[in-house]
Amino acid sequence: MTKIGYFPGCSLNGTAKEYDLSLQAIARFADVELVELADWNCCGATAAHSLNSTLAVALPARNLAIAESMGFDEILVPCAACYSRLAQSRHEIKSDEKYRTKIPQLIEMDIKGTANPITVLDFINKYVLGKLKDNLSNKLNAKFACYYGCLLTRPEHLSTIERREDPLVMEQIVQLVGGMAIDWAFKVECCGAGLSVVRTDIIGKLCAKILDDANSRGADAIVVACPMCHSNLDMRRNEINKNLASANTLPIIYITQLLGLALGIEPNKLGFDKHFVSTGKFLHKLQKQTMEV
Amino acid sequence: MARIGVFVCHCGENISSTVDCAKVAEIASNYPGVVYSIDYKYMCSDPGQNLIKEAIQKHKLTGVVVAACSPRMHEPTFRKATAEAGINPYLCEMANLREHCSWVHFREDSTTEKAAELVRVLVEKVKHNEELYPIKVPITKTALVIGGGIGGIQAALDIANSGHKVIMVEKNPSIGGKMAQLSETFPTLDCSQCILTPRMVEVAQHPNITLYTYAEVESVDGFIGNFKVTIRQKAKSVDHKACTGCGLCIEKCPIKKIPDEFNAGLGNRAAIYVPFPQAVPNKPVIDRNNCTYFLKGKCGLCNKVCPADAIHYEQEDEFIKVDVGAIVAATGFDIKHSDFLPEYGYGKYPDVIDGLQFERLASASGPTLGVLKRPSDGKEPESVVFIACAGSRDPAKGIPYCSKICCMYTAKHAMLFKHKNHHGNATVFYMDIRAGGKMYDEFVRRAIEEDDVNYIRGRVSRIYEKNGKLIVCGVDTLLNSRSVEIEADLVVLATAAVANSDSEELAQKLHISYDQYHFFSEAHPKLRPVETNTAGIMLAGACQAPKDIPDTVSQASGTAAKVVALFSQDELTREPLIAYVNNNTCVGCFLCQSVCPYLAIEKEEIRRRDGTLVKTVAKINPGLCQGCGTCVALCRSKSIDIHGYTNRQIYAEVSALFNRREYAGV
Numbered sequence: 032m033t034k035i036g037y038f039p040g041c042s043l044n045g046t047a048k049e050y051d052l053s054l055q056a057i058a059r060f061a062d063v064e065l066v067e068l069a070d071w072n073c074c075g076a077t078a079a080h081s082l083n084s085t086l087a088v089a090l091p092a093r094n095l096a097i098a099e100s101m102g103f104d105e106i107l108v109p110c111a112a113c114y115s116r117l118a119q120s121r122h123e124i125k126s127d128e129k130y131r132t133k134i135p136q137l138i139e140m141d142i143k144g145t146a147n148p149i150t151v152l153d154f155i156n157k158y159v160l161g162k163l164k165d166n167l168s169n170k171l172n173a174k175f176a177c178y179y180g181c182l183l184t185r186p187e188h189l190s191t192i193e194r195r196e197d198p199l200v201m202e203q204i205v206q207l208v209g210g211m212a213i214d215w216a217f218k219v220e221c222c223g224a225g226l227s228v229v230r231t232d233i234i235g236k237l238c239a240k241i242l243d244d245a246n247s248r249g250a251d252a253i254v255v256a257c258p259m260c261h262s263n264l265d266m267r268r269n270e271i272n273k274n275l276a277s278a279n280t281l282p283i284i285y286i287t288q289l290l291g292l293a294l295g296i297e298p299n300k301l302g303f304d305k306h307f308v309s310t311g312k313f314l315h316k317l318q319k320q321t322m323e324v
Numbered sequence: 325m326a327r328i329g330v331f332v333c334h335c336g337e338n339i340s341s342t343v344d345c346a347k348v349a350e351i352a353s354n355y356p357g358v359v360y361s362i363d364y365k366y367m368c369s370d371p372g373q374n375l376i377k378e379a380i381q382k383h384k385l386t387g388v389v390v391a392a393c394s395p396r397m398h399e400p401t402f403r404k405a406t407a408e409a410g411i412n413p414y415l416c417e418m419a420n421l422r423e424h425c426s427w428v429h430f431r432e433d434s435t436t437e438k439a440a441e442l443v444r445v446l447v448e449k450v451k452h453n454e455e456l457y458p459i460k461v462p463i464t465k466t467a468l469v470i471g472g473g474i475g476g477i478q479a480a481l482d483i484a485n486s487g488h489k490v491i492m493v494e495k496n497p498s499i500g501g502k503m504a505q506l507s508e509t510f511p512t513l514d515c516s517q518c519i520l521t522p523r524m525v526e527v528a529q530h531p532n533i534t535l536y537t538y539a540e541v542e543s544v545d546g547f548i549g550n551f552k553v554t555i556r557q558k559a560k561s562v563d564h565k566a567c568t569g570c571g572l573c574i575e576k577c578p579i580k581k582i583p584d585e586f587n588a589g590l591g592n593r594a595a596i597y598v599p600f601p602q603a604v605p606n607k608p609v610i611d612r613n614n615c616t617y618f619l620k621g622k623c624g625l626c627n628k629v630c631p632a633d634a635i636h637y638e639q640e641d642e643f644i645k646v647d648v649g650a651i652v653a654a655t656g657f658d659i660k661h662s663d664f665l666p667e668y669g670y671g672k673y674p675d676v677i678d679g680l681q682f683e684r685l686a687s688a689s690g691p692t693l694g695v696l697k698r699p700s701d702g703k704e705p706e707s708v709v710f711i712a713c714a715g716s717r718d719p720a721k722g723i724p725y726c727s728k729i730c731c732m733y734t735a736k737h738a739m740l741f742k743h744k745n746h747h748g749n750a751t752v753f754y755m756d757i758r759a760g761g762k763m764y765d766e767f768v769r770r771a772i773e774e775d776d777v778n779y780i781r782g783r784v785s786r787i788y789e790k791n792g793k794l795i796v797c798g799v800d801t802l803l804n805s806r807s808v809e810i811e812a813d814l815v816v817l818a819t820a821a822v823a824n825s826d827s828e829e830l831a832q833k834l835h836i837s838y839d840q841y842h843f844f845s846e847a848h849p850k851l852r853p854v855e856t857n858t859a860g861i862m863l864a865g866a867c868q869a870p871k872d873i874p875d876t877v878s879q880a881s882g883t884a885a886k887v888v889a890l891f892s893q894d895e896l897t898r899e900p901l902i903a904y905v906n907n908n909t910c911v912g913c914f915l916c917q918s919v920c921p922y923l924a925i926e927k928e929e930i931r932r933r934d935g936t937l938v939k940t941v942a943k944i945n946p947g948l949c950q951g952c953g954t955c956v957a958l959c960r961s962k963s964i965d966i967h968g969y970t971n972r973q974i975y976a977e978v979s980a981l982f983n984r985r986e987y988a989g990v
Binding site for chain 1: 665666667672720786788789790795
């Protein structure tokens with residue numbers, strides 16, 4: 032069994048529990064043990080880098096250093112915001128002499144930058160897809176709008192995704208599990224991210240556009256790979272619907288949940304019961320249309 | 325006994341700000357063999373040169389070391405001064421105190437020490453310098469012009485009009501290039517074809533110009549004045565001597581749905597075709613990749629209908645060898661095509677088009693006969709958005725440079741649209757408006773003020789289709805950075821101008837350098853903008869960098885002047901700094917021949933008087949040798965050396981460095 036470092040961040044312990052559940056489920060399938068970093072701390076997302084540039088590097092650096100001390104050269108970071116912070120911190124430490132000397136003093140740990148943060152899409156590509164084909168038990172006959180948001184594809188120097196402005200990584204995964212990925216316009220638009228708490232009105236406006244476009248192009252669900260995008264699109268639905276002519280009921284599901292369904296894992300074990308916007312209708316439709324492979 | 329003079333230049337403050345030049349001169353005066361040493365503020369100036377000339381005569385110098393800038397800059401200057409004083413110019417050497425010392429070090433004692441060492445090294449070298457004499461080579465007074473766009477046309481006409489022969493090679497079936505595709509030209513809005521086609525005809529009819537269309541340069545050997553070029557004449561499958569250009573074959577050709585390159589893919593052409601009605605030559609070629617006869621061996625309709633019996637399916641590519649003295653590369657540019665900007669749906673939405681496609685839509689000879697109709701449904705657009713800098717000046721897209729022509733043609737496009745549809749809405753998104761040039765800014769102001777084009781300073785993040793409209797999402801950075809959304813019927817992207825896809829290959833054939841974007845490099849960005857670093861090969865137009873028509877034409881005329889100046893001499897003088905072989909020790913292994921990048925090594929048979937062969941040795945062709953020294957390094961019997969850089973001279977320099985302690989006087 033392969034072991035890699037795992038940085039769940041705050042979301043996957045709380046609002047994005049279903050992301051954690053489904054991720055752990057497909058990791059078990061892929062025979063990869065996700066070892067949670069011991070005594071990890073907040074990545075500092077949004078708050079830290081708006082206030083203090085050194086702290087914004089130091090906070091994630093401590094997590095990178097922990098992973099190094101545990102002997103990992105890969106850390107799975109399922110949250111796109113956490114990923115962005117960890118990858119940026121590693122980039123700064125590797126490229127900036129100032130941080131290379133200052134950060135170890137601040138975090139009181141050695142750090143070389145040998146532990147490489149990877150996104151959930153990198154993880155799926157590297158560890159899951161190879162084993163998927165022979166183990167597919169359900170063909171997910173539905174239309175999906177793959178939504179990347181901003182931090183999986185930006186900034187340019189941190190992104191591992193090709194065609195950043197029109198990525199196709201998730202679309203390829205959707206196709207592999209028998210689904211149809213729709214061509215739509217908002218896949219890398221911003222959901223409003225951290226404004227979720229203080230300016231819910233802006234979240235409402237931004238997410239309304241995203242949901243409306245996916246809906247008008249006939250999507251059955253939106254697929255995401257970021258807990259921040261998920262909570263904005265899912266949890267803020269009431270606020271979003273204020274900006275729409277009619278209430279939008281599109282469920283927002285994680286790419287890991289999608290893979291779990293394709294592998295025949297029970298929806299409840301993938302956290303489908305933990306969504307704000309009901310996934311029942313979507314699951315029901317899938318069940319009706321799903322053909323046993 | 326050597327009598328060396330050392331002349332230390334301050335180069336204003338370029339050298340003297342970090343190097344103590346007087347001290348260097350003083351130290352140098354103690355070097356063995358140095359009889360005269362002095363420093364001066366500007367050695368390259370007239371008084372500076374006189375200083376050298378007078379010292380040579382007064383002190384009977386046998387060698388001169390000028391410690392100044394790079395020899396690339398002023399070696400010719402000082403060698404000329406040396407010659408004027410009556411000694412062989414190759415007895416003058418330069419120590420580079422500027423690029424190699426003062427510009428790269430701080431002011432400290434060790435910097436002055438290094439400068440003194442550099443001088444000492446050259447003093448030791450110059451003691452071994454020999455008198456050398458320039459090599460004379462004849463010149464073939466014919467020029468090859470590669471590319472038949474406006475740059476190539478202008479250069480060819482200028483050279484031909486001064487009485488020299490020109491061979492023009494164009495890879496497409498017709499000359500005319502990009503300019504032939506344009507509708508109107510800025511800043512005067514005169515019709516592009518109306519001013520171009522007479523020139524095309526002039527090229528075809530000029531007694532001094534031989535035109536090869538549908539042809540490419542296959543290989544280039546030789547050197548300035550004496551290039552040997554092989555041209556590949558691609559099989560046209562039509563005998564252009566017999567063909568009357570009646571067009572019956574085109575009419576009858578059953579394969580008619582091939583995207584038309586001339587119309588930027590907006591129209592169709594047949595498999596046997598003339599690119600456009602005003603083409604030169606106005607005779608068809610068969611596109612073998614799409615012709616049924618060539619794909620399936622059947623059809624032959626064009627052959628049946630041709631009244632002149634001009635269709636020749638069996639024609640093969642022909643290789644034509646020509647001798648030329650100079651080459652003009654005028655191969656033009658391309659624009660970035662689809663999938664380069666997925667966020668704009670370029671290549672996905674038919675109504676998101678590029679600038680060249682807009683030119684064809686606006687052109688009276690275009691697929692819509694000049695009526696602006698959008699590609700998807702043929703409707704005339706009411707709202708058009710133009711996006712400047714679509715890819716240009718965007719390091720994330722790998723194109724950090726400005727494409728230069730877009731600001732002007734975007735203004736022109738918006739204007740043309742408004743002239744055709746007075747009530748339509750034209751919007752331009754731009755970063756900056758770069759309208760430097762005669763009457764250029766006035767032209768842009770006219771678009772904004774008189775033709776009521778809405779200019780928005782900001783970039784577009786995304787374009788998507790909704791209810792049959794293209795939604796253009798951008799930002800207005802002058803309006804408190806407010807985001808804007810515009811519903812458009814047609815979007816025109818000023819996609820980045822890039823080098824031709826085959827420009828790297830051509831540069832390698834020509835042995836000329838090119839930049840990281842595959843544009844050809846000029847010899848000097850300011851003072852030698854039309855020549856390349858390879859003598860005898862010049863540039864015209866956008867193959868060097870994105871350029872508009874006036875700039876291209878100016879450069880083409882400049883290039884022509886360089887070619888004509890070259891052809892004004894009967895013989896060419898070359899630097900004698902080339903390899904030579906010691907016949908006595910050469911064993912004829914010819915390892916040198918296999919490594920010579922310039923193919924300059926030949927075999928020479930040494931025979932007794934009775935004709936019996938003694939041995940075969942290497943011989944250097946003085947016309948081809950560039951003095952790179954690869955053969956010297958490889959020669960196992962040390963039989964090859966380079967004039968001006970002999971092993972003896974190099975050893976003298978190196979051992980001078982090893983013996984530095986003896987002289988370290990700082």
